[in-house]
Amino acid sequence: MYYIDLAVTGVSFGCMYAMMSVGLTLVYGLLRILHVAHAAVFALGAYVVVLVANATGSIALGFLAAVIVTPLFGIAIYRLLYEPLLRYRPDVPMIASVGLLVLMQDAFRIMFGEQGVTFRQNALSFTTFDFHGVTISAVQIALIVTAAVVFAGLHLFTTRTRTGLGWRATVSRPKIAASFGVDPVKVRYLNFAIGSALAAVAGGLVALLNNLVDPSIGFVVSYKALAIIVLGGLGSVRGTLVASLVLGLVEAYGTIFIGAWLDRDAIAFLALIVLLMIRPQGFTGARTA
Amino acid sequence: MSAVLELDDVAIRFGGVQAVGGVTRTVDAGDFVGLIGPNGAGKTTLIRIIAGLLRPDRGKVMLGGSDVTGESTSARVRAGLALTHQIVRPFREMTVLDNVILAAGIGYTSGPLRALLHVSRRREAERAMEILGSVGLTGTERRLAGELPLGQLKRLELARALAVDPKIVLLDEPLAGLNHAEASRQVETIMEVHRRGITVVLVEHNLEEVMRVCRRLIVLNNGVVIGDGDPWEVMANPAVQEAYVGSGMMAHAEA
Amino acid sequence: MSAYTISIVSIIGINVILAVSLNMISGFCGQISLGHGAFFGAGAYAAALAMVATASVPLALLAGVVAGSVLGILVGFASLRVRSDFLAVSTIGVNFLFVGFVRKQSWLGGEMGISGIPPTGFGASGNMIMILLLACATVVFSLYVSRSWMGFAFRAVGEDEQAAATLGIGAGAYKLAAFGIGTALAGLAGALYAFFTQFITVDAFDFILSVMLMAMVVIGGIGSTWGVVAAAVGLTLLPEAIRFVNDYRLLVFGGMLVLVIRLAPGGLAALVHNLFARTRKA
Numbered sequence: 001m002y003y004i005d006l007a008v009t010g011v012s013f014g015c016m017y018a019m020m021s022v023g024l025t026l027v028y029g030l031l032r033i034l035h036v037a038h039a040a041v042f043a044l045g046a047y048v049v050v051l052v053a054n055a056t057g058s059i060a061l062g063f064l065a066a067v068i069v070t071p072l073f074g075i076a077i078y079r080l081l082y083e084p085l086l087r088y089r090p091d092v093p094m095i096a097s098v099g100l101l102v103l104m105q106d107a108f109r110i111m112f113g114e115q116g117v118t119f120r121q122n123a124l125s126f127t128t129f130d131f132h133g134v135t136i137s138a139v140q141i142a143l144i145v146t147a148a149v150v151f152a153g154l155h156l157f158t159t160r161t162r163t164g165l166g167w168r169a170t171v172s173r174p175k176i177a178a179s180f181g182v183d184p185v186k187v188r189y190l191n192f193a194i195g196s197a198l199a200a201v202a203g204g205l206v207a208l209l210n211n212l213v214d215p216s217i218g219f220v221v222s223y224k225a226l227a228i229i230v231l232g233g234l235g236s237v238r239g240t241l242v243a244s245l246v247l248g249l250v251e252a253y254g255t256i257f258i259g260a261w262l263d264r265d266a267i268a269f270l271a272l273i274v275l276l277m278i279r280p281q282g283f284t285g286a287r288t289a
Numbered sequence: 290m291s292a293v294l295e296l297d298d299v300a301i302r303f304g305g306v307q308a309v310g311g312v313t314r315t316v317d318a319g320d321f322v323g324l325i326g327p328n329g330a331g332k333t334t335l336i337r338i339i340a341g342l343l344r345p346d347r348g349k350v351m352l353g354g355s356d357v358t359g360e361s362t363s364a365r366v367r368a369g370l371a372l373t374h375q376i377v378r379p380f381r382e383m384t385v386l387d388n389v390i391l392a393a394g395i396g397y398t399s400g401p402l403r404a405l406l407h408v409s410r411r412r413e414a415e416r417a418m419e420i421l422g423s424v425g426l427t428g429t430e431r432r433l434a435g436e437l438p439l440g441q442l443k444r445l446e447l448a449r450a451l452a453v454d455p456k457i458v459l460l461d462e463p464l465a466g467l468n469h470a471e472a473s474r475q476v477e478t479i480m481e482v483h484r485r486g487i488t489v490v491l492v493e494h495n496l497e498e499v500m501r502v503c504r505r506l507i508v509l510n511n512g513v514v515i516g517d518g519d520p521w522e523v524m525a526n527p528a529v530q531e532a533y534v535g536s537g538m539m540a541h542a543e544a
Numbered sequence: 545m546s547a548y549t550i551s552i553v554s555i556i557g558i559n560v561i562l563a564v565s566l567n568m569i570s571g572f573c574g575q576i577s578l579g580h581g582a583f584f585g586a587g588a589y590a591a592a593l594a595m596v597a598t599a600s601v602p603l604a605l606l607a608g609v610v611a612g613s614v615l616g617i618l619v620g621f622a623s624l625r626v627r628s629d630f631l632a633v634s635t636i637g638v639n640f641l642f643v644g645f646v647r648k649q650s651w652l653g654g655e656m657g658i659s660g661i662p663p664t665g666f667g668a669s670g671n672m673i674m675i676l677l678l679a680c681a682t683v684v685f686s687l688y689v690s691r692s693w694m695g696f697a698f699r700a701v702g703e704d705e706q707a708a709a710t711l712g713i714g715a716g717a718y719k720l721a722a723f724g725i726g727t728a729l730a731g732l733a734g735a736l737y738a739f740f741t742q743f744i745t746v747d748a749f750d751f752i753l754s755v756m757l758m759a760m761v762v763i764g765g766i767g768s769t770w771g772v773v774a775a776a777v778g779l780t781l782l783p784e785a786i787r788f789v790n791d792y793r794l795l796v797f798g799g800m801l802v803l804v805i806r807l808a809p810g811g812l813a814a815l816v817h818n819l820f821a822r823t824r825k826a
Contacts, residue, residue, distance in 0.1 A: 034629055081806065090629055091576045092809060095762055098578070098755055099801025106794035223640060223751070226633045234629075259648075266644025269637030276626055276634060342706075366712035378707040380700055391700055395712040397693040401721035404694035453712055 004134045006252040012140040014248025015147030019202035021225040021232070021240045022154075023074075023195020029171040029235030030191055032090045033082055036097040038199055039222025040104035041077075045070045045200025046207040046217050047108060047117070054120045059208070066200040074196030075189050101222065109215035116214025125211040139209045146205065150198060151241065167191065171235065220265050227272040247271065292354065293318050293369075293457045293488045299338055299348035300512075308334045310512040311348070316457065316490060321483050323503035323520065324492045327532055331512040332492050333375070336461050339490075340372045341365045353456060367399055371455035373446040375462045381435030385426060385445060388434050389417035392452035417452060424448045424478050440471040447478060457488040464495050476502060500524070508532070550668045554740050556780045557675035558733050561682045563760040563776035564769060565729035568686060570758070571767035572695055573722035574702020575623050579635035580757045582642035583727040585749025587612040587734025589646065592658045592744055599662045605735045612731015613724050615642075620723030624716045639751045646746040657745030664739045675736050682729055686769045689725075698722060699767075752794070759801045765813025774812055 020042055027035040045066040053062035081100065085093040119125070127138035157164035166182035167190055178184055206221070207213045228247055232239030247268055254267045262270065294316040301309050309331045316322055326332050337343040339350055341362040350358045352368045360368070380388050391398070393413040398404050421427055424444045429437060434445060443463055450458050463479065464472045476498050483489045493499050499506070499520070506523045508516035510532040516523040523529055545553075566580045590611030591604040598604075619638055623631050646652050653659070664671055689695045697718055700708040705715040738744055756779070764775030779797070783790040808815055 032629070034632065081802065084806065085809075088809060091632065092805060094629070094632060095576075095758060096802050096805040099759065099798045099805065101798070102752070102755055102794045103798030103802060106792060106798060110792060110795065223636055227637060230630055230633050261645070261648050262641075263644030263647055266641045269640045269644075272637050273622070273634060273641070276622065276630060340710075361714060361716075362706075362709040363712050363714040366710060372710055374707075374710070378704055378710075380703045380707060382703055383699065387696075391696055391713075392711045394693055394696070398697045398711070398713045400714075401694055401697070401717050404697050404718075405689065405692055405721075407693045408688075408691055410693075410696075449711060 003253075006256075007249065008134065008136050008140060010249035010252030011245065012143040012248070013251065014245035015143045016202045016206060017221075017224060017228055017248060018241050018244035019147055019150060019198045020221055021228045021244055022151075022237055023192075023199050024225050025229040025232060025235055025237060025240045026171060026191050026195055028229060030174075030188055031082060031086065031093075034090070034094045034097065034226060035077075035082075036094060036222060036226065037077055037081075037100040037104070038195070038225065039218035040101045041070050041074055041196045041218075042199040042203040042221060043104065043108060043213075043215070043218035044073060044203070045196075046203035046213045047112065048200065049204035050117050050119055050207050050213045053122075054117070057121065059119075059122070059124065063201065063204050066204055067197040070196040070200035071193035074192035078188060078192045101218070105215050105219060112213075112215070114215065116212050116217075118212050119208070122208060122211050124208055137209075139205060142208070143205050146201060150201070154194075154237075163190065224265070224268045227268040231272055231275055291318050292316065293320075293352070294339065294490070295349075295351040295354075296335075296339070297349040297351070299335070299345045299350065301334060301338065301343065301345045307512050309338065309345070312509075312512075312514055313348075314507065314514065314517070316488060318456070318488055319486065320488050320490075321502065321504045322488075322490045323499040323506045324490055324509065325496065325499060325506060326509035330509040330532075332509055333461065334512075335509065336372075336459055336490075336492055339459060340370070366453055366455075367395065369456035370459065371450035371453050371457070372459040373443075373450050373461060373463055375465060377439070377442040377446050379434035379437075379442055379445055379449075381433065383434055384430065385421065385432055385434050385437065386414065386417055386430035388445060389420055389448050389452050390414055392449040393417050393420070393454075395453045417448075420448050420451050423481065424451070425474065439466050440468070443467060443471075443475060444478065447475070447482070451482060451487075455487060457490065458482065460489065460491045460493075462493055463491070464493055464498060472498065545669065547668060550672050551740075552781070552784060554668075554672045554675050554736075556777055557672070557679040558737050558740065559757075559760070559780045560679045560773055560776045561729055561733040561736070562757050563764070563772050564682050564686045565726040565733070566757050567761045567764075567767065567769065567772045568689065568698075568729075569722045569726035571761055571772070572690060572698040572702065573719060574628070574698075575719055575722060576628060576632045577619075577635040577723075577726075578632055578751070578754050578758060579619070579637070579639035579642075580726075580730055581749040581751065581753040582635075582639045583612040583616050583730035584734045584737070584753070585642055585646070585746065586615045587731025588738045588744050588749065589652055589658070589734070590731070591735030592661050592738040593652075595661045595738065596658070601664050601666075601739070604738070605732065608731040608733075608735025608738070609728045610731070612734060613728035616723045616727020616730070617720060619727070620720040623719050623723065636751060636754075639749075639754050643746050643750050653745075655745070657743065659743045661738055661742040661744070663742060671736075671739050675740065678732065678736065682732075683769060683773055690767075690769060694718075694721070755801075756797055759797050763800055763804045763811055765811030765815075768811070768813030771811055771813030771816070 024035055024038045027033060048066040048069050049062035052065040053059045081096055082093050124138045129136050158168045166177060167187050169177035170182055170184055170187040174184060228243045229240055232243035251264055251267050255264050292315045296312050296314045299309060299312045324332055338345050341360060349356055352365060352370055357365050357368060390410055390413045393416045397407045421430060424447050426441060426444055426448060464475055467475060480502055503520055506520040507514060508523060508529050515532060516526050516529040562584060569575050569577050587608035591608035594604040594607035622634050626634060647655055697713050700713055701715045701718045708715055760775045760779050761772050765771030783793050789796050804811060
């Protein structure tokens with residue numbers, strides 16, 4: 001039963017990584033920028049959820065506030081930081097992005113304290129279900145269900161709606177899409193908005209899972225997300241999904257087998273570096289041109 | 290005459306398409322070869338194989354008698370090959386002069402340790418000034434390469450190719466994008482290069498200029514050689530005419 | 545000199561070596577490394593073990609340099625295989641792996657680190673003088689490299705590898721050289737740090753340190769040795785001089801990184817250069 005518990009943990013973490021990483025990989029696909037500050041968006045989402053939930057008593061309102069605030073923040077990052085730097089080599093905006101993450105993380109520490117913030121009322125964190133000996137927490141179920149709904153919705157959006165089609169076309173063939181009248185700037189806004197909202201949801205769910213939001217919440221996750229999008233073949237949503245789930249599972253099981261000599265959080269990078277040595281183009285190799 | 294460049298049964302496939310299918314050719318010292326063919330004939334692929342930017346599926350590439358098939362581009366350049374890119378690639382953040390000095394310092398930059406032990410650039414700077422003069426770029430030395438217009442950048446490419454002191458230069462469409470006056474000026478410079486004893490292989494769409502300056506024409510079609518020899522005789526060959534009529538380029542040649 | 549001054553000057557010297565060596569990799573040769581802390585740490589641990597085992601300063605220095613450069617050349621090989629943006633992620637990974645690995649090794653002291661490193665015997669001021677001499681040597685070496693044909697070839701490789709190849713410059717050998725030299729110096733700084741503190745834990749070599757070092761390079765002006773030296777000195781003193789900065793160190797460094805890149809991507813060096821150009825014209 002222990003192994004099944006681990007699988008559940010792995011899959012639920014994988015779902016969280018996927019929601020976090022998809023925005024990152026799409027930003028890379030569009031702009032060729034490694035959007036490290038995406039982790040700050042993730043952390044911001046978590047803080048908004050917990051603060052609003054504590055103020056209003058409703059976790060749902062917390063999530064609602066987070067998916068309103070973070071897209072605006074994501075768009076602001078694009079407008080104020082990345083857009084003016086697009087003409088430089090991609091390392092330049094990336095380093096600025098690292099700076100923004102460090103700044104935001106310290107700002108959260110200063111405003112809300114080193115110890116972080118806990119939910120005043122959070123029944124969800126402590127609710128568990130028992131299926132024939134396999135224990136699943138309510139938050140784990142929420143992570144998996146949310147990710148399933150989000151990615152199904154995203155799939156429908158990008159295959160059935162005009163806006164979604166334009167978005168997908170712009171990521172894979174920017175020039176052709178532009179010639180069909182898709183406004184690339186609008187697509188970028190949309191991209192940052194959706195990616196940021198997903199990261200915020202992931203951040204809020206992690207906050208529920210730990211019943212805690214502390215300043216470092218986004219930090220480790222952010223670098224794992226970087227590893228994931230490289231593993232997934234930068235710019236590929238499908239590759240990112242696969243890599244996220246694989247990483248979640250590898251971490252869950254890896255903790256038993258190699259946890260004695262390597263930190264759990266370093267496993268992602270071990271996988272990353274081994275893979276890059278074997279396949280410098282990433283997992284799928286299906287990079288969008 | 291000694292062979293500068295030899296290709297022995299060079300072939301490469303992309304997916305299911307035979308891009309170059311078994312080319313065996315020898316280019317002798319002092320040759321002035323035009324490599325032509327309709328679009329998609331495999332010219333650029335062949336040039337990339339010679340330059341070491343692509344590895345052939347089979348066959349050998351020899352420079353000055355030694356096999357370089359497994360060697361990198363930089364090693365081939367050190368062995369006497371120079372090339373200009375179809376799309377110019379100067380170091381935009383260096384001055385024009387530095388671009389050429391760097392090429393002239395090929396004896397120092399062959400390995401990091403050698404490079405670390407040498408500082409003086411005086412001799413290379415003098416040579417670079419002289420070469421810039423010979424391609425008509427005097428007066429632009431102190432400008433950043435990124436600021437030059439295309440016509441001058443094409444000449445800078447040529448200057449850098451000369452500065453590595455090559456036995457053979459591969460020129461990939463050195464006239465593309467130039468206006469008539471710039472093109473004929475560039476052709477003069479290329480002829481001057483050849484007069485200095487450097488073997489020239491020229492890939493060019495401008496058939497008029499190719500016919501005028503080349504002493505030997507090699508025609509590729511569908512990845513194989515369909516004509517090789519004196520330019521006018523080759524162009525009279527029915528197979529060559531067929532290939533060109535098929536792609537509608539003969540008209541351009543006669544124009 | 546007070547003990548406080550001696551320790552500040554020593555830290556400045558170590559940071560100068562670290563920032564200048566990172567500048568050789570990322571500034572001269574254009575290989576963005578966000579894991580310089582790992583090479584610093586490898587040098588510190590190797591030197592600490594060597595000191596504990598032999599109490600010999602030259603051996604410990606050598607151990608630091610070798611450990612830093614061996615790890616650096618390994619990562620250099622990675623840089624041959626991956627594109628530049630992959631490299632940035634890989635070097636972040638190397639930093640996390642280093643920390644995650646060391647934390648779990650009992651022979652390296654695990655979470656507790658290595659304490660009781662024998663003193664060099666030079667005393668605090670002697671250590672400081674050794675650090676300053678080696679920092680000066682590093683700066684002189686960096687200035688020499690940038691004037692030599694190696695620095696010239698580094699710039700070419702950093703700007704366009706393929707174009708460099710057409711001039712006979714093999715990018716691979718130069719990237720390895722940049723990583724080898726830069727990380728050997730980081731290892732040297734690690735050994736000096738072990739002498740200075742006589743007590744190391746892995747937290748001193750984490751990713752935040754790597755970001756700080758990159759901040760020094762970027763704020764000083766990527767590629768400019770003097771700019772980077774000025775930034776390393778300034779950014780080390782700033783938190784000491786201003787209490788606010790000390791409390792909000794990351795906020796200030798992160799903010800400066802963002803502002804400098806956004807407003808003056810050339811860093812201090814470019815600002816000074818432009819200022820001179822303007823006064824000359826005026």
